[in-house]
Amino acid sequence: xxxxxxxxxxxxxxxxxxxxxxxxxxxxxxxxxxxxxxxxxxxxxxxxxxxxxxxxxxxxxxxxxxxxxxxxxxxxxxxxxxxxxxxxxxxxxxxxxxxxxxxxxxxxxxxxxxxxxxxxxxxxxxxxxxxxxxxxxxxxxxxxxxxxxxxxxxxxxxxxxxxxxxxxxxxxxxxxxxxxxxxxxxxxxxxxxxxxxxxxxxxxxxxxxxxxxxxxxxxxxxxxxxxxxxxxxxxxxxxxxxxxxxxxxxxxxxxxxxxxxxxxxxxxxxxxxxxxxxxxxxxxxxxxxxxxxxxxxxxxxxxxxxxxxxxxxxxxxx
Amino acid sequence: xxxxxxxxxxxxxxxxxxxxxxxxxxxxxxxxxxxxxxxxxxxxxxxxxxxxxxxxxxxxxxxxxxxxxxxxxxxxxxxxxxxxxxxxxxxxxxxxxxxxxxxxxxxxxxxxxxxxxxxxxxxxxxxxxxxxxxxxxxxxxxxxxxxxxxxxxxxxxxxxxxxxxxxxxxxxxxxxxxxxxxxxxxxxxxxxxxxxxxxxxxxxxxxxxxxxxxxxxxxxxxxxxxxxxxxxxxxxxxxxxxxxxxxxxxxxxxxxxxxxxxxxxxxxxxxxxxxxxxxxxxxxxxxxxxxxxxxxxxxxxxxxxxxxxxxxxxxxxx
Numbered sequence: 001x002x003x004x005x006x007x008x009x010x011x012x013x014x015x016x017x018x019x020x021x022x023x024x025x026x027x028x029x030x031x032x033x034x035x036x037x038x039x040x041x042x043x044x045x046x047x048x049x050x051x052x053x054x055x056x057x058x059x060x061x062x063x064x065x066x067x068x069x070x071x072x073x074x075x076x077x078x079x080x081x082x083x084x085x086x087x088x089x090x091x092x093x094x095x096x097x098x099x100x101x102x103x104x105x106x107x108x109x110x111x112x113x114x115x116x117x118x119x120x121x122x123x124x125x126x127x128x129x130x131x132x133x134x135x136x137x138x139x140x141x142x143x144x145x146x147x148x149x150x151x152x153x154x155x156x157x158x159x160x161x162x163x164x165x166x167x168x169x170x171x172x173x174x175x176x177x178x179x180x181x182x183x184x185x186x187x188x189x190x191x192x193x194x195x196x197x198x199x200x201x202x203x204x205x206x207x208x209x210x211x212x213x214x215x216x217x218x219x220x221x222x223x224x225x226x227x228x229x230x231x232x233x234x235x236x237x238x239x240x241x242x243x244x245x246x247x248x249x250x251x252x253x254x255x256x257x258x259x260x261x262x263x264x265x266x267x268x269x270x271x272x273x274x275x276x277x278x279x280x281x282x283x284x285x286x287x288x289x290x291x292x293x294x295x296x297x298x299x300x301x302x303x304x305x306x307x308x309x310x311x312x313x314x315x316x317x318x
Numbered sequence: 319x320x321x322x323x324x325x326x327x328x329x330x331x332x333x334x335x336x337x338x339x340x341x342x343x344x345x346x347x348x349x350x351x352x353x354x355x356x357x358x359x360x361x362x363x364x365x366x367x368x369x370x371x372x373x374x375x376x377x378x379x380x381x382x383x384x385x386x387x388x389x390x391x392x393x394x395x396x397x398x399x400x401x402x403x404x405x406x407x408x409x410x411x412x413x414x415x416x417x418x419x420x421x422x423x424x425x426x427x428x429x430x431x432x433x434x435x436x437x438x439x440x441x442x443x444x445x446x447x448x449x450x451x452x453x454x455x456x457x458x459x460x461x462x463x464x465x466x467x468x469x470x471x472x473x474x475x476x477x478x479x480x481x482x483x484x485x486x487x488x489x490x491x492x493x494x495x496x497x498x499x500x501x502x503x504x505x506x507x508x509x510x511x512x513x514x515x516x517x518x519x520x521x522x523x524x525x526x527x528x529x530x531x532x533x534x535x536x537x538x539x540x541x542x543x544x545x546x547x548x549x550x551x552x553x554x555x556x557x558x559x560x561x562x563x564x565x566x567x568x569x570x571x572x573x574x575x576x577x578x579x580x581x582x583x584x585x586x587x588x589x590x591x592x593x594x595x596x597x598x599x600x601x602x603x604x605x606x607x608x609x610x611x612x613x614x615x616x617x618x619x620x621x622x623x624x625x626x627x628x629x630x631x632x633x634x635x636x
Contacts, residue, residue: 123530172527180520183524184524184525184527184528185531188534190571191535193588193591194509194567196589197587201591203622205494206498206501208598208626209495209498209502211440212538213506217510217535218595220531222592228581229582233575240576249515250568257557262547263546263547264547267546267550270510270515271514273519273539274510274511274518275540280522303523305522305523306522306525
């Protein structure tokens, strides 16, 4: 089962890296990308890539491949339409940075029974196939969804792909995933954009003086705007909540600074929070197998507490 | 002149690095620190350090040393009191992260005529002598003040120290410096603290999923709170303005996200701003020497536009 072939749809930074990591992890894998130019050199480098979506999906259906959707959220619907037509019975996952909206789209196309959402927590501020790296997911966290109705066999296949790519697996329900990444991935992007903007509104002097704190604080603002927008806008409800929390913290800090000349409350709490993050310990989830009684609830509960899965038993023949 | 000895008061990360860089740059240099424990090992490593402030300043007075104040803002006044008593005629600079408040304190102690403010734009999230590094200022920007009344000979001495430490010099007036660093150094700290706080207010799951954007966006939140507070609170007026600008940007972004589900305005402008920063070109300031007619105004104007000084002529014998 863990040797199921892999079919990756969309070969940008993440999808390209999945294809390369899957091959390095010993899988038979091939990929589709809409534009040939964007993946120039991929065939010469030995990767099995194609721009014919129908052909790629037909091959996936015949081979019983795990299909990985790796296009930005705005392109997901069109890809699902093709899957529903050419490979409706294949195991299906995705690497899109939000989960509830993808799950809803999958449901609209009637593909839920064979779908398990995924999200590798890795990336760079680069984009495209040329930035892809088979080591991108090494020691990263790869979220695998444990929503109601998930099929344990498909779950094994998706988790196995994540492990073969070098990641550890965190089992999470879609809504919880989206609320968490709003805080630790989407909010960081909006704060980085804000800092870049306020910095550059100064004179050229401000940019001349900018050093490490500005450089690191604005790093992800160099990500292509279309990718940042696709990610943030697909998670607008949870991101609005996180943004409100940040605005509340900053507004209180502004009042304390303007009134008492102090930054005590924010700086004390912020330092404590960063220390919590630095000291955060993941623990290994063991003793639960997909398909066990209440396996989804047990996995979800362990993931919520910081648990990760480092290995998964091969499925018993059935 | 460029071989004047250097006396560094305060041997934390920045002061310790100045002492080490000055020695590596060929200067005779010694330093004072209040606590012997904090600079354990400095003497064995060959550095000339002492905990007797009076002795250190008496030696500086006798040797005609350039005195460098390298204590946090809250300790500046006590250091100035000792300088006024033991070495009132020495050339004097500082490496504190705000300039107007230091200049005001220097003025209260009657030491303005021999003072030129400084600020090397370098640091790490570590602190203390143990984190000091003689290469910390290599290729960094070192602000040297061009406020009204600055003595050109003292200016040469301060700029020469910065160059000997491997930095380039940016000539800036105190108020402009403080407004610029509010944007590109102090605001980044408050945003990092805020992001750390909102991230950690999620479940342990949020910290489990945190990857590069959160790690980099919160890096400076691991700086010792006392240092962050000293820096931010000494620049409260300019920092409040920068914070208001950031709050305005974020509040508009929140409205656009909640109302239209869009992040277009912020993401487009933030990406453009980060690109401006990445493409920002410093240029060399040439043809102006300290003491020339309107040298301060010319230096200040060039610094405002992104100019840096890479070398300075030795003073003619006077």
